[in-house]
Amino acid sequence: MNALDDVIESFSRLPGVGKKSAARIAHYLLRSDRSLCERIARDISVLHDRIHPCRVCGAYTEDDLCPVCADPGRDQRIICVVEQPQDVQTIEAVREYNGLFHVLGGVIAPLEGIGPDQLRLSELVVRVRTGGVGEVILATNPTIEGDTTALYIQRILKDMEVTVTRLASGLPVGGDLEYADRLTLARSFRGRSSF
Amino acid sequence: MNALDDVIESFSRLPGVGKKSAARIAHYLLRSDRSLCERIARDISVLHDRIHPCRVCGAYTEDDLCPVCADPGRDQRIICVVEQPQDVQTIEAVREYNGLFHVLGGVIAPLEGIGPDQLRLSELVVRVRTGGVGEVILATNPTIEGDTTALYIQRILKDMEVTVTRLASGLPVGGDLEYADRLTLARSFRGRSSF
Numbered sequence: 001m002n003a004l005d006d007v008i009e010s011f012s013r014l015p016g017v018g019k020k021s022a023a024r025i026a027h028y029l030l031r032s033d034r035s036l037c038e039r040i041a042r043d044i045s046v047l048h049d050r051i052h053p054c055r056v057c058g059a060y061t062e063d064d065l066c067p068v069c070a071d072p073g074r075d076q077r078i079i080c081v082v083e084q085p086q087d088v089q090t091i092e093a094v095r096e097y098n099g100l101f102h103v104l105g106g107v108i109a110p111l112e113g114i115g116p117d118q119l120r121l122s123e124l125v126v127r128v129r130t131g132g133v134g135e136v137i138l139a140t141n142p143t144i145e146g147d148t149t150a151l152y153i154q155r156i157l158k159d160m161e162v163t164v165t166r167l168a169s170g171l172p173v174g175g176d177l178e179y180a181d182r183l184t185l186a187r188s189f190r191g192r193s194s195f
Numbered sequence: 196m197n198a199l200d201d202v203i204e205s206f207s208r209l210p211g212v213g214k215k216s217a218a219r220i221a222h223y224l225l226r227s228d229r230s231l232c233e234r235i236a237r238d239i240s241v242l243h244d245r246i247h248p249c250r251v252c253g254a255y256t257e258d259d260l261c262p263v264c265a266d267p268g269r270d271q272r273i274i275c276v277v278e279q280p281q282d283v284q285t286i287e288a289v290r291e292y293n294g295l296f297h298v299l300g301g302v303i304a305p306l307e308g309i310g311p312d313q314l315r316l317s318e319l320v321v322r323v324r325t326g327g328v329g330e331v332i333l334a335t336n337p338t339i340e341g342d343t344t345a346l347y348i349q350r351i352l353k354d355m356e357v358t359v360t361r362l363a364s365g366l367p368v369g370g371d372l373e374y375a376d377r378l379t380l381a382r383s384f385r386g387r388s389s390f
Binding site: 002003004006007009010011013014015016017021023024025026027028029030034036037038039040041042043044045046047048049050051060061062084085086089 | 197198199201202205206208209210211212216218219220221222223224225229231232233234235236237238239240241242243244245246255256257279280281284
């Protein structure tokens with residue numbers, strides 16, 4: 001194992017990077033100016049020191065509050081509940097939603113030993129109970145775990161004065177019936193809307 | 196721009212890593228133990244200090260000679276000429292070849308301003324002239340530039356007492372005639388062999 005193999009090994013541990021991609025990246029780094037390596041190394045090494053969860057919503061931020069929670073222009077009456085911090089960035093990129101977020105930090109997954117207690121659920125209940133929240137949008141993924149978690153949250157919030165909604169699930173826009181999987185197609189029937 | 200965006204920006208500069216993959220990697224690093232970040236940062240930062248071209252063949256190594264050149268068990272009479280250092284690793288992984296290598300460091304590409312002088316060609320001539328070399332295998336890529344470079348080297352070595360060969364080019368094993376491109380199919384006709 002030399003230093004080149006070390007870098008290949010390191011990169012191939014990252015999600016979506018196989019052994020061949022890792023080798024390609026490592027050789028690219030060697031061909032590039034060393035300042036690129038220095039920059040990447042510095043960026044990675046300060047990551048954990050600088051970034052932490054937002055005190056309110058749990059999204060990643062460098063400050064006490066994340067940019068969304070700190071923005072008085074956001075609609076404080078709506079909370080969108082997501083699984084992971086990166087889901088906040090995904091939704092923000094669409095520029096469709098102007099409310100607040102709440103990051104669960106995962107989903108209920110009994111097989112992986114993740115129960116409701118490991119998620120940021122009590123924090124959500126406190127936020128709703130504090131008042132001023134009219135709607136909670138459940139934006140967990142349309143998977144078994146995501147659906148289960150959404151159902152669980154819906155039950156928790158049932159007796160509180162808040163509307164609980166779930167993101168629409170069905171055929172992707174631009175998709176083709178022929179290539180839709182059975183579950184998606186079935187769900188698009190159940191969720192059909194009138195013209 | 197916060198530290199998370201910096202990491203995403205850094206990673207998205209790497210080959211084969213788009214913005215979405217970079218975001219996925221950055222969030223993975225944040226979720227993982229910080230020792231992973233420390234390890235990757237260290238591996239990347241020492242890369243340029245530790246790795247340099249082999250004195251003889253130009254492949255990447257930590258030592259004066261690369262493992263292939265330093266191995267007395269390799270067939271010293273054959274030199275396989277490749278474009279880039281990573282090509283050595285690709286060929287080594289197949290375990291089909293037991294000779295030596297010579298890395299050109301690129302191909303002749305007039306449009307990019309790369310002429311024969313920028314390649315490690317004089318080093319190759321010196322190695323062949325020094326004697327003991329019976330065959331030079333040209334293993335540049337089967338592209339216009341790779342073919343041009345192979346032809347150029349063949350002409351340089353023409354008057355020297357050495358057999359010059361080129362890697363076979365044609366239909367990939369397990370491939371399908373239907374999906375072969377015209378150039379590959381044409382070349383597989385020209386290079387056909389008798390049963």
